[in-house]
Amino acid sequence: MTTVLEKGNISIHTENIFPIIKKWLYSDHEIFLRELVSNAVDAIQKLKMVSYSGELAGDLGEPEVVITIDKAQKTLAVSDTGIGMTADEVKQYINQVAFSSAESFVEKYKAAGDQQIIGHFGLGFYSSFMVAQRVDIDTLSYQPNAEPVHWSCDGSTEFELSASTKSDRGTTVTLFLQEEEQEYLEPHRIRQLIKTYCDFLPVPIKLEVKEAASDAAPPTEPATEATAETPTESAALEIKAPEQINRQKAPWKESPSALSSEDYMEFYRYLYPFQEEPLLWVHLNTDYPFVVNGILYFPKLKPDVDTTKGQIKLFCNQVFVSDNCEEVIPKFLLPLRGVIDSVDIPLNVSRSFLQNDRTVRRIADYIAKKVGDRLKELYRDNRDEYVRCWQDLGTFVKFGSINDDKFKKQVEDILIYRTTAKLGEVSGEKSEVPKVEVQSADGDAWQDASPASPSSASSDSPPYTTLKEYLERNKDRHPNRVFYCTDEVAQTTYVELHKQQGLEVLFMDSFIDSHFVSFLEREHPDVKFSRVDADLDDTLIDKDKPADIVDPTTNQTRSDRIKELFQKALNKPKLTIRTEALKSSDANGVPPAMVLLPEHLRRLQEMTALMQQQAVQFPEEHTLLVNTSHPLIQNLVSLSQGAIIQNEGQSPSAELANLICHHVYDLALMAQKGFDAEGMQAFVERSNAVLTRLTDRAAS
Numbered sequence: 001m002t003t004v005l006e007k008g009n010i011s012i013h014t015e016n017i018f019p020i021i022k023k024w025l026y027s028d029h030e031i032f033l034r035e036l037v038s039n040a041v042d043a044i045q046k047l048k049m050v051s052y053s054g055e056l057a058g059d060l061g062e063p064e065v066v067i068t069i070d071k072a073q074k075t076l077a078v079s080d081t082g083i084g085m086t087a088d089e090v091k092q093y094i095n096q097v098a099f100s101s102a103e104s105f106v107e108k109y110k111a112a113g114d115q116q117i118i119g120h121f122g123l124g125f126y127s128s129f130m131v132a133q134r135v136d137i138d139t140l141s142y143q144p145n146a147e148p149v150h151w152s153c154d155g156s157t158e159f160e161l162s163a164s165t166k167s168d169r170g171t172t173v174t175l176f177l178q179e180e181e182q183e184y185l186e187p188h189r190i191r192q193l194i195k196t197y198c199d200f201l202p203v204p205i206k207l208e209v210k211e212a213a214s215d216a217a218p219p220t221e222p223a224t225e226a227t228a229e230t231p232t233e234s235a236a237l238e239i240k241a242p243e244q245i246n247r248q249k250a251p252w253k254e255s256p257s258a259l260s261s262e263d264y265m266e267f268y269r270y271l272y273p274f275q276e277e278p279l280l281w282v283h284l285n286t287d288y289p290f291v292v293n294g295i296l297y298f299p300k301l302k303p304d305v306d307t308t309k310g311q312i313k314l315f316c317n318q319v320f321v322s323d324n325c326e327e328v329i330p331k332f333l334l335p336l337r338g339v340i341d342s343v344d345i346p347l348n349v350s351r352s353f354l355q356n357d358r359t360v361r362r363i364a365d366y367i368a369k370k371v372g373d374r375l376k377e378l379y380r381d382n383r384d385e386y387v388r389c390w391q392d393l394g395t396f397v398k399f400g401s402i403n404d405d406k407f408k409k410q411v412e413d414i415l416i417y418r419t420t421a422k423l424g425e426v427s428g429e430k431s432e433v434p435k436v437e438v439q440s441a442d443g444d445a446w447q448d449a450s451p452a453s454p455s456s457a458s459s460d461s462p463p464y465t466t467l468k469e470y471l472e473r474n475k476d477r478h479p480n481r482v483f484y485c486t487d488e489v490a491q492t493t494y495v496e497l498h499k500q501q502g503l504e505v506l507f508m509d510s511f512i513d514s515h516f517v518s519f520l521e522r523e524h525p526d527v528k529f530s531r532v533d534a535d536l537d538d539t540l541i542d543k544d545k546p547a548d549i550v551d552p553t554t555n556q557t558r559s560d561r562i563k564e565l566f567q568k569a570l571n572k573p574k575l576t577i578r579t580e581a582l583k584s585s586d587a588n589g590v591p592p593a594m595v596l597l598p599e600h601l602r603r604l605q606e607m608t609a610l611m612q613q614q615a616v617q618f619p620e621e622h623t624l625l626v627n628t629s630h631p632l633i634q635n636l637v638s639l640s641q642g643a644i645i646q647n648e649g650q651s652p653s654a655e656l657a658n659l660i661c662h663h664v665y666d667l668a669l670m671a672q673k674g675f676d677a678e679g680m681q682a683f684v685e686r687s688n689a690v691l692t693r694l695t696d697r698a699a700s
């Protein structure tokens, strides 16, 4: 019979502590395992410290934590090979420290009210009573001549301390599970919990399952004679050899120089299986003025990415805290993935408190700065790669620039845009390569560095430019004016027209770009941004073309005639018809007509659509620019010659001219919007009618 050394009462100030804890953490009972395994790993780390200081007489042994499921006993035990406790330490740490930390946990919970708490951390050892009706501790201290101690408590405030039979150093905490908590006897449940919370703890965590032979899964191979023997009491228990169930290695805790690219990739695949490979990563590694370690990955962005939901995992000392650390990292970095580990992020606080915490804000700034540094480093060292990733990186960088002033300043020199300019070939051009400040490899020293190659990356990749370079290159032709395109396919006619006249167009075609153009305008109030289809620059128009008088009696010019022709044919009061002779080396190279929508009108339209959460409608007020230099338009005038199209009694030629006016307008409109069913039907019918008439004429 074991001798009871002491029976006592645990000092308790908060009445009914267990009902309170149970109520608050009702959905989070599972955290008990995280707390017990963390304590076990702490005990092993403490033993190491003792050993370093030379206080440990014997061997350190193999550090490991073993979780044992005993199905027959309905117990779950967590054993470690750590520092252990003497009877006095059990009294002090378990009866006093553990209980007072549980009490202070409850106090903090009360203070936070109904707000969501980030981690439920710090409840510690007592969290085991959320799932156990009785908890035993058997422990043997590392200290010379220490006696093993047994502690037992049934969840009341009374405990019992006696001698234990434990013969090896360390601590075993055994939970006698409550009836409704039997799920923790299932190996897959324990595996899942360890994978979630303790996967990266730096000690092997093993799982051992003891079950009655009859409960065990049938053997895959026929029983051998030995196993088929009459079961003795011990043989009736099937004990599977402990298997390690945590990954153990936490790459973010290692030095970046110790990891290869493949190590980073492998870790990404481990965290986010079946996902596309990331573009690049940033290894966070600082001890001062706060401790932050982590690896952040830039994934490929999908246009429908939800930038409000984070996927970065938050850890504290390698123990998983939360899948979402929206309060800890700047909003614009939420699409990043990976791990952040910091002991300096307060965990038993509400999320709103966290947002206003000074250290957390400084950590967020630090992370943003490291991300900016990484991008600058890539820009400097591997411009081709930077350009290759830009489609995805650009979204982060632009979003970050809009949202974070410090980040904006950091990356403004590395914001690039795809351009129509043939860089390197532009006459006598030697674009100035912006200097980029990059953190040196060995610490916080900063140096100016020029990118390895000029803006145009390698010859076969599309050319990219910075805004500064663009403005500089075009300062004589169109000072402080930027032409841009948002849809390369739809706006191709306009882009070609600009290109032909040597006007450089930037492609601003990612989903963030409409906001980004407004942002750039605020940043550069003296620069005007016009989409290629907003208006035509004077350089595109042949102003010297003499006005052709076609009717000496009325002094009507060819342009007046064309305008009248279209006005009558289309009969759209809100449509402005403008006639211009467009410059071109090849008359067929520019379109006969274009639809223009003034920049301010288009943006107003987009804004309204956004606010009303509707699709953008193309406004009826727009301009049809008819190119009087185009042969088609000139033929059209001849066709209608003599008889301006009348609504009634039209001649066959006038009718054909009418149809062609509609057709030219529809073709021009196509670059701006698609047809609805009715419009499409009319377009097809008219196309056929025009072709029929033309073939009739040709055949006759």
Ligand SMILES: Nc1ncnc2c1ncn2[C@@H]1O[C@H](COP(=O)(O)OP(=O)(O)OP(=O)(O)O)[C@@H](O)[C@H]1O
Pocket (backbone or CB within 6 Å): 035, 039, 040, 043, 080, 082, 083, 084, 085, 093, 094, 097, 098, 099, 101, 121, 122, 123, 124, 125, 126, 171
């Ligand atoms: N497996 C163990 N081995 C040795 N000592 C332990 C073990 N588990 C708990 N202890 C001791 O009991 C104390 C109380 O544990 P408890 O988990 O309640 O709080 P904590 O670990 O100190 O703090 P927290 O869990 O809030 O981080 C620990 O500080 C430690 O000294």
